[in-house]
Amino acid sequence: VKRPPLELTTVRVREIAEGADTRWQGDGVLQIDPDALAALARAGGDEVTVSVEIVRPGDAVRLVHVLDAVEPSAKPEAPETTFPGITGEIAAAGIGRTVRLDGVAVLALADLDATHPEAMRERQLDGDGVIDMDGPAAFCTPWSGTVNVVLTFHANPEVELTAIDRAIRWGTLAVARTLALAAADAEPDEIDVIDLPAVSDTLPAVCVILQVASEGPLVDTYLYGRPMEGTVPTLLDPRELLDGALVNGAFDWAAIRNPTYFYQRSGLILGLLREHGTRLRFAGVVIALAYLSSATEKARAAMQSVVLAQQLGADAAIVTAFSSGNSHTDVMLAVRACERAGIRTVALLCETNGGLTDHVAEADAIISVGNEDELAPGWAPERVVGGRMLRAGWEASEGTALPFRSYLGANSQLGDTRLRAAVA
């Protein structure tokens, strides 16, 4: 029995206005009630309070301590299933109608170093999470180009981080769902029925091996609401990925993690779906844990990823990385295992100063998504949202240059940005 298609209904948002309630005004304008959204995001608990503001492209604003970016998205026929496992009850994602707002992002900000200094020191979360809405580094992060509903979460220092983390994720996704539902009846700009029909088996079959990290609270990836830590590689329908089954909960190394927004509108998945039946057959997605702690675990995950790719009948695999250093070994092992099984590979990897942290001979086709350690041009914003101090150790309002790795999504190893490193 064939799986029903995903019907992606896109509504383009040109502007967001503040008003007495949250509703679609028409003509590309979404009206929001910031106080009501702040109350919703707080969810009535004592973990966090929330400030809501709208930040636009070209504003002289720097957003700091950005944890995640989410595209407003909802299941209008069954709103209670949106982001299943987190804000929604368990239901298969990727089936039926989804309304999504293009040109908008919900951004979650929280300066946990300020509220939980000791616990954060223990966790050694690395790197800043920055978005410049203007200035010479704005180009490197996609959310300098979207109208953003910025949720600044003020964590209660009395509540432990695991509960804060959970509250932030729930609040962010609840706001994303509410915004999309407000536009559920708007005239759509685009309707994309994603059906994945059977196509000629003479076309080469290409799968994606999507690696994620999941190491505990603040550094997790959630599949249907459960951290992936401890799981074995598994198969996902590409449409599940686009429809909220996978949610980011990893808040270190901003440029090279995958914000939820990148899963929801993955250029890699959408590109392969577009080519399905023309130049290739999109065989499916293997989602595999990486950033694993031992050689045995890494080898096991690589081996099981290949077994799944073989079950999909893949001739080739595109392997994506999550974070760098340690996790690039997981990519290299998956590449080697695939190539030894006759499955041709392409990997997407960021570079550090000096190149790759691991490299095997079989990895002969690599997309460079840029050098994460290069300094981006400095900029002194007029206003900072999300906190005062950067993890780098200086005031966020200073014009001191930050490395690209501090900018959210700048070196997207899912392939959603354009940076590339080349010999200068």
Next chain:
Amino acid sequence: MRAVHYLNQFFAGLGGEEAAMSAPARLDGAVGPGRGLGLEIAATLACGDDYFALNEDAAVAQLLAWIAELAPDVLVCGPAFGSGRYGYACGVVAREAGRLGVPVVAGMYPENPGVLAAEGSAFIVPTSVGVSGMRDALARMGPLARRIGEGEQLGSAEDEGYLASHQRRNEVAAATGAERAIEMVLAKLAGETTTEVAPEPADVPPPAPVDASGVLFALVSEAGCVPQGNPDRLPHHRASTWLRYSLDGVRTLSAEGYETVHGGFDQTAANLDPNRLVPLDAVRALEDEGRIGRLHPFLYTTTGNGTATATAARLGQEIAHDLQQSGVEAVLLTGT
């Protein structure tokens, strides 16, 4: 277009070795080789090779102050040929001027240490090792400097004949990583394999085991093991240097005396007994038993965490060079 030229004491006409302690000097117009560059040189800055080597901070401060004041469109350094001290000074001046935003052209023999010292901040024209290549060097440096000074974007190192910096810099590609990946995989399936990263470094075969009795033996580690308090601020990741600490009279790495700053693993157990990072206790026992000759009295340490393979190779070469100079014949290399 305004150029400024940097020379050492010899080429600036201040004197030979006897003038090597000359402090920085500022001379009007072109001097010596500068006359052969074909550029409008506003000033020539000069410094004695030994003065620069012994007073680097003071020399750089003075030279940079003049460069900032002169605000040239381009700075030309050398050519320094194979001269190590002169080349190093050219490289450092180039790096610092580059950080001020001044474009720099230098000339050096490719193996001159100044090439590394420039850290990619200069367009370095490769020259002969000796001064016999002066005419050729000036003929290539001058036109290159003019084009850069006039704001022209240069082509690749290969096309233009300057040394590749080997620095991997960000550029904005025409297509996203995902779009490029799909094209790359289709091309590879069609038999055309391409890549966007530097080629994989060649595997280095491990050396044959040695009989350790009687040899000078050293401890080297990437475990981030340092004296308590991390006095030299070894980074917890992406280290670009290595450090050396005396083990003279040290029998064991106590928790009071040593710690790890490595950011890639849970440090708790290691900090309870730093010998488990670098097994000094066990090696001292072997030394007492005569199973190894003698322990080299230094610990070589760095942090191997997020280090690019090329950087790691350089650190290894530098450490190996130092070990060889000391006559070390065997190494215990502990990793984490």
